[in-house]
Amino acid sequence: FKSINKYSKIKKYIKMIKAWSYIEEYKDLRKKILKSIDKTLEFGQIFFGKELQKFEKQFIKKYNFKYGAAVGSGTDAIYIALLSLGIGKNDEVITVANTAIPTVSAIIGTGANVRFADIGNDYLINTEKIEKCISKKTKAIVPVHLYGQACNMEKICKIAKKYKLKIIEDCAQAQGAKFKGKFVGSFGDAGCFSFYPTKILGTYGDGGFISTNSMELSKKIKRIRFYGIEQDDKKNMFNKKYYSIEHGINSRLDEMHSAILNIKLPKVNSWIKQRKKLAKLYYQKLKNCSLKFPIEKKDCNHVFHLYVVYHPKRDMIIKKLKKQKIETNINYPFPIHKMKAYSKLISSKFNYLPVTEKMAKGIFSLPLYPKLNKTKVLKIAKVLRKILRTV
Numbered sequence: 001f002k003s004i005n006k007y008s009k010i011k012k013y014i015k016m017i018k019a020w021s022y023i024e025e026y027k028d029l030r031k032k033i034l035k036s037i038d039k040t041l042e043f044g045q046i047f048f049g050k051e052l053q054k055f056e057k058q059f060i061k062k063y064n065f066k067y068g069a070a071v072g073s074g075t076d077a078i079y080i081a082l083l084s085l086g087i088g089k090n091d092e093v094i095t096v097a098n099t100a101i102p103t104v105s106a107i108i109g110t111g112a113n114v115r116f117a118d119i120g121n122d123y124l125i126n127t128e129k130i131e132k133c134i135s136k137k138t139k140a141i142v143p144v145h146l147y148g149q150a151c152n153m154e155k156i157c158k159i160a161k162k163y164k165l166k167i168i169e170d171c172a173q174a175q176g177a178k179f180k181g182k183f184v185g186s187f188g189d190a191g192c193f194s195f196y197p198t199k200i201l202g203t204y205g206d207g208g209f210i211s212t213n214s215m216e217l218s219k220k221i222k223r224i225r226f227y228g229i230e231q232d233d234k235k236n237m238f239n240k241k242y243y244s245i246e247h248g249i250n251s252r253l254d255e256m257h258s259a260i261l262n263i264k265l266p267k268v269n270s271w272i273k274q275r276k277k278l279a280k281l282y283y284q285k286l287k288n289c290s291l292k293f294p295i296e297k298k299d300c301n302h303v304f305h306l307y308v309v310y311h312p313k314r315d316m317i318i319k320k321l322k323k324q325k326i327e328t329n330i331n332y333p334f335p336i337h338k339m340k341a342y343s344k345l346i347s348s349k350f351n352y353l354p355v356t357e358k359m360a361k362g363i364f365s366l367p368l369y370p371k372l373n374k375t376k377v378l379k380i381a382k383v384l385r386k387i388l389r390t391v
Contacts, residue, residue, distance in 0.1 A: 017367055017376050019327040020198050024371035029263060036259040043255075048226075051258035056209075058265055063176075063183045065191070065211040067218035070253035071225050074172045074194025077208035078106035078142070080251060081190035084220045085166045087112050087139050094133045095142040095170075096125050097335035098356045103144055103170050104336045108345065112139070116337055118353040122295045123147060123308065123363075126355070127155040131163075140166040145174035145184045147331070148200075148275075148305035149297065153179045153187040160188075168192060171211075175200040176272050178301035185211040190221075195253075195261060200275075200305055201268050203257045224248040271370040275304040278368055278377055282307055285381035289388050292362075306331055307368040313391045314362045320387045326380055329365040 026033070040051055052070060060068045071077050087093060089111035095103055097116045107114050115138065117129040123146050130141065141160055143151040153169075160167050167188025171177075175193055177184045185191025193199075195207030210221050222231045228248030229241075279302075283293055292310035296302040308331065311317055318328050335356050336342050366380060 016325045016327055017380060019329045019365060019367045020369050021371070022197055022202070022204070025369075026204075028371075032263050033260055036263055037256050040255045040259045046255055047252050049255045049258075051255045051262060052253060055253075055258045055262050055265070058262070059209060060211070062265065062268075063185060063211065065183075065186055066213040067215060068209055068211045069218065069222045069225060070258065071208045071210060072251035072253060073102075073206040074192060074196060074199075074208040075102035075106055076225070076249070076251040077192035077194070077210045078103060078168060078170060079109050080221055080224050080249070081168045081192055081210050082106060082110045082112070082140070083224055084217055085140065085168065085189055087166070090137060091139040092135060092137040093140045093142055094130060094138060094165075096144050096146075096356070097337045097353055098123060098332060098360060099144045099146065099170065099336065100172065100332065101336065101339075102172075103142060104342060107142065108342070113137070114336075114342070114345065116353055116356075118355050119359070120355065122149065122297060123359060124149065124151045125156075127152050127159070130156070130159050134159075134163055134165075138163065138165060140168055142168045142170055143188075144170040144172075145177055147294065147308050148174050148177055148303040149294075150174060150177045150179035150184045150300045152299075153182075153184075157187060172196075172199065173305040174303060175305075176268060176301075177303045180299050186213065189214065189217065195257070200272065200303060201261065201264055203260045203264075205257055207253045207257050207261065208251075209253075220246075225251040272303045274370040275368060276302070278372060278374075279304040279307050281374065281377050282366060282368075282381060285378065286384060289385060291388070304368060306365045308363050308365050310359060310362045311364075311388075311391075312362050314364050316391050317384075317387055318364055320391075321380075321383065324383045326383060327367065330363060331365050333360060335360050 056070050087110050091112040092115050093107045093112050094115045094117055096119055098119055104114055115133040117133050118126050120126040125143050143156050145151055169185055169188045169191040171185045171191050172194035174184050191211040193209040195203045212218050228244035228246040
């Protein structure tokens with residue numbers, strides 16, 4: 001009886017339309033992935049081998065960066081980029097509060113302080129609010145390309161140039177997105193990417209990447225990711241002298257995850273195309289409803305990492321969707337400046353962000369990933385329209 005009951009629970013779980021899933025994608029790529037991992041392990045090198053070198057080279061080429069380095073996570077990418085640019089104790093960094101915790105934890109980790117700018121109705125940093133946050137201690141801006149759309153990098157670059165500030169782009173949710181035809185990650189001093197499983201390009205674990213157009217910065221990034229040891233790109237790092245020339249950390253993308261990403265990278269464009277198709281279908285089937293839809297700006301190529309909508313009665317809607325076996329997510333329910341861990345680290349002057357706080361109370365993400373089929377999207381839209389008529 002217990003086994004039958006367990007099976008019924010599993011069957012019920014399977015029927016749920018998940019907000020995100022990697023299972024279908026893995027089934028398609030399973031043979032290639034397992035073959036590649038087996039080959040990688042048999043080769044006998046776990047770190048800084050051929051698969052990593054191949055991936056770094058291909059990622060740089062795909063997005064027109066001059067240089068880049070893979071690291072252990074997207075969090076590490078931001079942290080290492082900041083350190084490499086000399087950001088540290090008592091410096092100030094401007095960013096947004098409607099982002100993943102790692103954006104801010106990486107800044108705090110360097111010893112720097114955070115100054116939050118409010119957002120616009122596109123959920124991105126409001127460039128009109130940035131200059132009010134600048135002080136004599138301000139050293140950098142971290143624009144977050146959120147949900148798959150690029151910030152206004154033209155205005156941000158002008159502000160940074162005027163005040164001699166560094167720019168570290170948080171591209172974790174926007175790989176492949178463009179602003180005025182140019183890929184995110186190529187505007188600032190450094191661009192930071194995440195290969196967390198849910199991302200545009202995800203592995204089955206953690207991973208990250210730092211892009212830059214500066215050779216010197218690239219060399220420093222590669223030193224810091226591996227205990228401050230100098231790297232010779234033409235030779236294996238382990239053949240170099242084990243000698244640290246500056247303080248660094250351990251942040252390596254291993255050969256197995258590099259191998260997985262090498263299989264997936266060529267598929268990213270088709271996956272983004274499918275995301276855009278599903279996003280368009282959502283809009284077509286839900287338009288004229290009481291939802292606030294994602295804004296795709298004229299100068300941007302939105303890659304729809306998430307399909308985020310807004311409604312003041314969000315919690316009620318989510319509960320009703322769950323009863324209909326439709327899962328949703330909230331990205332992010334609590335702005336960083338309202339979290340206990342960080343609220344005391346921010347001065348009260350930068351602790352009131354009206355648009356950020358309003359949006360956090362009503363945003364939620366509908367299911368969206370490349371293997372989500374049209375039939376499920378149509379069902380979600382139909383159920384949601386019905387719910388919206390009752391709330």
